[in-house]
Amino acid sequence: MPIVVNLDVMLARRKMSLTELSERVGITIANMSILKSGKAKAVRFSTLEEICRILECQPGDILEYMDDADYNKLFNK
Amino acid sequence: MLKRLKNNTGITIVILLIIILLIGTATMYRSEQTMMDKGTVIDTATNLPAPEKLSHLDSLPYFQYKIITDSLQKLAKIEKEKNTIHPWGYIAGISIMNVTGMGFLPTFRTWYGWYGDNKSHFEKEYYFSISGFHLTPEANSYFKDGKYYLQRESRSPEEISIGYLPEHKTILIPISSRSYSIGMVCMLILLCIVYFAASYIFLGLSINVLLNISRGKVFTETNIRDLYLIAYVSLGGFFIEIIFPYFGSIFAMSIIPQGFSISFSYLLSNAWLDGLIGLVVLAIAKAFSKGYQLQLEQDLTV
Numbered sequence: 001m002p003i004v005v006n007l008d009v010m011l012a013r014r015k016m017s018l019t020e021l022s023e024r025v026g027i028t029i030a031n032m033s034i035l036k037s038g039k040a041k042a043v044r045f046s047t048l049e050e051i052c053r054i055l056e057c058q059p060g061d062i063l064e065y066m067d068d069a070d071y072n073k074l075f076n077k
Numbered sequence: 078m079l080k081r082l083k084n085n086t087g088i089t090i091v092i093l094l095i096i097i098l099l100i101g102t103a104t105m106y107r108s109e110q111t112m113m114d115k116g117t118v119i120d121t122a123t124n125l126p127a128p129e130k131l132s133h134l135d136s137l138p139y140f141q142y143k144i145i146t147d148s149l150q151k152l153a154k155i156e157k158e159k160n161t162i163h164p165w166g167y168i169a170g171i172s173i174m175n176v177t178g179m180g181f182l183p184t185f186r187t188w189y190g191w192y193g194d195n196k197s198h199f200e201k202e203y204y205f206s207i208s209g210f211h212l213t214p215e216a217n218s219y220f221k222d223g224k225y226y227l228q229r230e231s232r233s234p235e236e237i238s239i240g241y242l243p244e245h246k247t248i249l250i251p252i253s254s255r256s257y258s259i260g261m262v263c264m265l266i267l268l269c270i271v272y273f274a275a276s277y278i279f280l281g282l283s284i285n286v287l288l289n290i291s292r293g294k295v296f297t298e299t300n301i302r303d304l305y306l307i308a309y310v311s312l313g314g315f316f317i318e319i320i321f322p323y324f325g326s327i328f329a330m331s332i333i334p335q336g337f338s339i340s341f342s343y344l345l346s347n348a349w350l351d352g353l354i355g356l357v358v359l360a361i362a363k364a365f366s367k368g369y370q371l372q373l374e375q376d377l378t379v
Contacts, residue, residue, distance in 0.1 A: 027379060030088065031379040033377055034377060035379045039377060040377050040378065040379050041373075041374045041377040041378060042374065042377070042378040042379075043378070043379055044378065044379070047379055
């Protein structure tokens, strides 16, 4: 799926761990890990809203659309 | 439209079954109409066609009349028993016949003698049977003095080499006792395999699915696979029950005389339940498959 999740980039910028984010958002580390690794099929608006509030960013900072060619090149598919 | 049907096996199967059902109903209706057109009157006491002319013995005293009629009735009963084939050991035969329409069948004829010897007579015969056959309405098959006859309307009776059980719509091809023994052993082995497989699929897998559901594992790959297996085996059974007698008739084409033909409505009336179960379980399996997809999506929603 050519939607890339840049959660790790934002976490690095805010110097925050995934565990801390998952605790503050109120979802399990397993689910946060699914989101970070790009395996998630869907994101609830409420989850996105919490992540954006805690990381002080826009949804576009976390989610990015890439065309198939770039996506395949990036992930060596 | 065709492309859509190709993509949807469920709809295709339903349409095929509806067509088969319609053909079966039409065949049944046509054969009933022919019987009614013939205007045969059945004597409810003997369950046989009533004679056209009744004999009267008005000139005799009642007790003499009674003795004669009782004797005639007894004689008719003995003649009937003598010329009636009774299926024997039908349980094993009919069980496999339900699946394949074919089986090995021992039969017997028994009657009490009346002409001097008052002994009981017993004759045992062996047959290879194929079910699902009916006689054309104008034809009649009967057994007399150890021979089989076929009478077609406006023709004299002709001797044929096969017997017929009209109540079971089954033709009986005489075989030797040795062939019967070999066939029966093979059939019993086949029967055991079929029953074992059927018990595992219909009972074992159904219980497995129910247990999984009770444990909270509803939309799982195992349940979907089990349900599809039950559905396809049921539908397979339905088509085998319909198709196998046709194979049997091809196999025995040279000895089956004209006048016998396969009754599609009879085959359908035997097999419809399997088809229905198959369709219902297929629908459930499709629903479970969709549920599994939704479950996966739900599990990956954060």
